[in-house]
Amino acid sequence: MQPSQNAPLLDGGTTLRDEVEKALSNYFAQLDGAPVTDVYQLVLSEVEAPLLEQVLKYTRNNQTKASVLLGLNRGTLRKKLKQYGLL
Template sequence: MKEHTLEECVRQTLERYFKDLEGETTSGVWEMVLSAVERPMLEVVLGRAQGNQSRAAEILGINRNTLRKKLDHYQIKA
C-alpha cells in the first residue's frame, strides 16, 4: 500500500474540488483551506496533549496565547 503525505492528500483534494466545480468560479479558497485544516489540527494536537495548552502550543510550534486565540476563534473547548 502506497503511503500518502499530507501534502499529497491536500493537493489531491484541491484538484478534486476544482474539478467538481466544473468550471464555476470560486473565491475564498485560502480561508476555506486554512479553516478546513486548522480546526482538526488544533483538535488532534490538543487531544494528544491531553488538553494541556502549553504542551499543545509547544507541539504546534506556536505561542500559547496564539493557540488560545485560535481555540476561541474555532470555539474549541480545551
C-alpha cells in the first residue's frame, strides 16, 4: 500500500508516517551500535496493539465495524485481539 498523498496531519503539522520515521530514527540512535534482532516484529507489536485499541474505541467495541475499518476479516481481527489480550 502506498502512503497517501492526502494523509491527515497530526498536531504540529506532521503526518503519522513522519512520526513513525522519527520514532524509528530515535530508536536506532539509542541502540548506539548494540546488536538487535526482530525489529520488524517489535514495530508491529508496538503499533498494532494501540491501533486495535483505538479502532475498537472508535467503533464502540463493534468488531464488525472495526474489521471493516481495518480491512481485515472479523476472524483475523479476533485472532489479533486475543494475541494482544484485548479480547
